[in-house]
Amino acid sequence: MNKVNIRGVEIFPFSSRDQLADYVNSNPGILVAINAEKIINSTEQTRSIINRNIGYCDGAGAQMALQRKGYPDAIKVAGCELWLSLIGRFYKEKTFYLVGAKQAVIDATVEKLRKEFKGINIVGYRNGYIKTDEEKAAVIADIVAKKPDIVFVAMGSPKQELLMEEMLSQHKAIYQGLGGSFDVFTGHVKRAPKWWVEHKVEWLYRLINQPSRIKRQIKLVKFAWWIAANKF
Incomplete structure (x- = not known):
């Protein structure tokens, strides 16, 4: 393609x-x-x-x-939909690893995934607060050791992409950057209602609820x- x-x-x-x-x-x-x-x-x-x-x-x-x-x-x-589509497609045959969000959010994410996708094989996960080179090396080493098929990293761009590139260089897999998707999935952050999404005006919903975005939206x-x- x-x-x-x-x-x-x-x-x-x-x-x-x-x-x-x-x-x-x-x-x-x-x-x-x-x-x-x-x-x-x-x-x-x-x-x-x-x-x-x-x-x-x-x-x-x-x-x-x-x-x-x-x-x-x-x-x-939407990225917050795509990762769940990939899980729905592959959860019976592939393994998963999750990185991102606060500890309480990642814990809730894993718990909810295990309830909604019975039998999903999550081989590892951790929060997104990777502050030192040693912590980064440790999570990459864990991914190399556990060899997940799909890795989700929710840390915001371009930080998550740069980290995933380091991961990919040592372990070949499907990777997706998710930004704040774990927060949306667990209800810690509210996404626009279905009508706004379907009519392609989700950006307007965000602007109404967060007027400070106006400078970004003008672009x-x-x-x-x-x-x-x-x-x-």
């Missing part, structure tokens, strides 16, 4: 969740969520991280750009203009 270049950021135009899952199953690597904000704010470092890994569409803006580029069937998948107007004027 060919990547699509959107202002220097390369995205795979997956047309379904199954196609995405099939691809990473055959081509293990690091899944990186791409939305309009990430494209607008991309730097040489973040573009490099995305482009050498598996960038997937995680926002309506990125989806519209892919569609204007000639991929009308391109879908968007989306610029992105919309790029799409309208084919400047991408």
